[in-house]
Amino acid sequence: MLSLNNIEVIYNDVVLVLKGLSLEVPEGRIVALLGSNGAGKSTTLKAISGLLKPENGEVTDGEILFQGQPIHKKDAAEIVRMGIFQVMEGRRVFEHLTVEENLRAGAYTQPLGRFSEDLALVYNYFPRLKERRNQVAGFLSGGEQQMLAIGRALMAHPKLIMLDEPSLGLAPLLVAEIFEIIRRINREQGTTILLVEQNARLALESAHHAYIMENGRIVLDGSPADLKDNADVREFYLGLNEIGSRKSYREVKHYKRRKRWLS
Amino acid sequence: MDRIIQLALSGIANGAIFALVALGFVLIYKSSDVINFAQGELLLIGAYLTYAMVEQFGLWWPAGVVVAVALAAVVGVLIEQLVLRPLIGEPAISVIMVTIGLSSLLRAIVGAIWGVTPRPAPQFLPTDTVTILGANVGVDRIWAFGLAIALFALLTLFFRFSREGIAMRAVADDQQAALSMGISVKKVWAVAWAIAAITAAVGGILLMSIFGGVSGTIGRVGLLVFPVVILGGLDSIPGAIIGGLIIGLLQSFAGGLLPPEWGLGEVAPFIILLFILLVRPYGLFGQRIIERV
Ligand SMILES: Nc1ncnc2c1ncn2[C@@H]1O[C@H](COP(=O)(O)OP(=O)(O)O)[C@@H](O)[C@H]1O
Ligand SMILES: [Mg+2]
Numbered sequence: 001m002l003s004l005n006n007i008e009v010i011y012n013d014v015v016l017v018l019k020g021l022s023l024e025v026p027e028g029r030i031v032a033l034l035g036s037n038g039a040g041k042s043t044t045l046k047a048i049s050g051l052l053k054p055e056n057g058e059v060t061d062g063e064i065l066f067q068g069q070p071i072h073k074k075d076a077a078e079i080v081r082m083g084i085f086q087v088m089e090g091r092r093v094f095e096h097l098t099v100e101e102n103l104r105a106g107a108y109t110q111p112l113g114r115f116s117e118d119l120a121l122v123y124n125y126f127p128r129l130k131e132r133r134n135q136v137a138g139f140l141s142g143g144e145q146q147m148l149a150i151g152r153a154l155m156a157h158p159k160l161i162m163l164d165e166p167s168l169g170l171a172p173l174l175v176a177e178i179f180e181i182i183r184r185i186n187r188e189q190g191t192t193i194l195l196v197e198q199n200a201r202l203a204l205e206s207a208h209h210a211y212i213m214e215n216g217r218i219v220l221d222g223s224p225a226d227l228k229d230n231a232d233v234r235e236f237y238l239g240l241n242e243i244g245s246r247k248s249y250r251e252v253k254h255y256k257r258r259k260r261w262l263s
Numbered sequence: 264m265d266r267i268i269q270l271a272l273s274g275i276a277n278g279a280i281f282a283l284v285a286l287g288f289v290l291i292y293k294s295s296d297v298i299n300f301a302q303g304e305l306l307l308i309g310a311y312l313t314y315a316m317v318e319q320f321g322l323w324w325p326a327g328v329v330v331a332v333a334l335a336a337v338v339g340v341l342i343e344q345l346v347l348r349p350l351i352g353e354p355a356i357s358v359i360m361v362t363i364g365l366s367s368l369l370r371a372i373v374g375a376i377w378g379v380t381p382r383p384a385p386q387f388l389p390t391d392t393v394t395i396l397g398a399n400v401g402v403d404r405i406w407a408f409g410l411a412i413a414l415f416a417l418l419t420l421f422f423r424f425s426r427e428g429i430a431m432r433a434v435a436d437d438q439q440a441a442l443s444m445g446i447s448v449k450k451v452w453a454v455a456w457a458i459a460a461i462t463a464a465v466g467g468i469l470l471m472s473i474f475g476g477v478s479g480t481i482g483r484v485g486l487l488v489f490p491v492v493i494l495g496g497l498d499s500i501p502g503a504i505i506g507g508l509i510i511g512l513l514q515s516f517a518g519g520l521l522p523p524e525w526g527l528g529e530v531a532p533f534i535i536l537l538f539i540l541l542v543r544p545y546g547l548f549g550q551r552i553i554e555r556v
Binding site: 049051054055056076077079080081085086088092093094095096097101102104105106108109112152156 | 352430433435436437438441445446
């Protein structure tokens with residue numbers, strides 16, 4: 001459905017952030033993109049959704065195909081209308097708008113006649129948003145804001161939803177709830193999902209396939225089962241040593257040093 | 264006492280017009296961070312276009328007003344597309360210099376077409392007076408106030424319930440997030456300029472009727488948007504309304520109660536402007552991010 005072939009992204013005409021990145025997202029799947037802070041995960045999503053331009057970033061090489069069509073020259077509005085929706089890192093709800101107005105903004109590209117039906121669908125996945133429908137979004141809790149951000153995406157009827165660190169800053173219980181809903185949306189709506197996470201353990205539990213990136217490149221990919229068995233992944237991303245117990249802080253630090261040296 | 268009430272009522276009516284003009288300024292600032300120094304000239308354009316339609320082309324005055332307001336909206340959109348769009352990404356100070364330049368240019372164009380001598384214009388609004396609480400008040404002031412309020416109500420409905428209105432507020436909150444849902448930020452800017460031009464034109468037309476003529480004075484009244492928005496907060500619509508009313512009252516009382524030879528009616532708003540800049544630079548209702556400009 002989506003393929004990135006040897007993508008290069010440069011910010012401000014000088015900073016090379018993605019250095020020949022390739023990945024595939026098959027239709028109907030949940031694909032995870034993992035990597036540590038600064039690896040270029042958000043940049044990858046923005047390259048796909050056309051949101052690099054306002055940050056002075058540019059795809060300078062390679063191509064991005066969505067359902068066979070090149071999209072790396074299109075602007076964000078066109079890409080949303082083609083069926084790709086990015087839920088940005090940090091939730092980014094419109095704080096002065098009510099919950100329902102946020103959802104209306106999400107439905108900007110959709111025919112008006114569809115609105116109430118879509119609203120009902122979002123409230124079905126997120127009953128808590130219905131309770132707070134007339135509240136100003138800035139006053140919602142972090143978890144509710146994340147639900148609103150995902151609900152806003154649903155309003156646009158996307159074929160592909162890209163989620164940038166939906167677990168960021170949320171309590172574990174809430175994260176589990178939100179991930180369960182993401183799996184349900186994938187199953188019930190058939191929506192393809194590209195999931196960016198720093199929390200590898202969590203993402204590997206939901207994904208059908210996962211990529212690991214470092215420093216602007218994909219360094220490893222495979223099924224979650226394969227990756228969980230991979231010694232490096234266990235060490236660097238899951239924080240487990242050979243016996244499967246959690247590593248001590250000192251050991252993690254040691255590995256971080258080694259990792260930096262290796263890359 | 265009658266004198267006080269009279270000054271208060273005429274101050275409120277003027278204030279409603281100032282608020283209308285300031286509202287357009289705030290919309291442009293909120294949606295695109297542009298400080299529009301040409302807002303006063305938009306008043307002038309609205310008034311002169313109406314003058315042209317009614318006096319020069321002989322249109323029936325309600326038709327003339329509608330055509331003039333529509334043309335003013337077109338001018339607003341053209342300014343956004345031709346002058347401001349190419350400046351996206353330029354430093355704020357360059358954009359400010361350009362809108363200052365734009366204001367001189369527009370004034371020069373108006374001067375070239377209609378000259379600089381004041382011209383008498385039709386007073387569409389009734390010119391008789393009524394007595395309210397013992398004070399004589401011009402009916403035209405009451406009309407001006409009522410029309411301004413009606414326009415505010417219309418815009419409030421637009422921002423609450425229409426797709427483009429909600430999109431405008433979304434862009435004001437978080438431009439990149441708005442882009443991520445397919446909202447066309449360019450369309451939002453065009454709509455903001457159209458609304459700013461319309462509210463300014465309506466303000467200019469109301470003043471023209473109250474003054475019974477058109478001249479550069481109408482554009483000078485437009486300068487009052489600065490004390491209004493500095494007082495209310497550059498990015499606050501309620502601030503524009505309350506700021507407009509306060510400045511209207513202040514101007515009316517300073518001009519009417521203090522010795523006329525002090526001439527304080529004209530300058531009082533600007534004294535307030537300086538004071539506010541010293542003690543509360545983000546205005547009564549603004550968010551504290553003014554340093555950015
Ligand atoms: N707007 C920008 N301008 C310049 N450099 C940027 C910009 N955004 C991100 N970067 C740089 O690109 C690299 C990758 O960032 P990002 O894609 O946000 O990583 P991740 O999401 O994996 O944490 C970082 O080194 C970051 O400093
Ligand atoms: Mg990121």
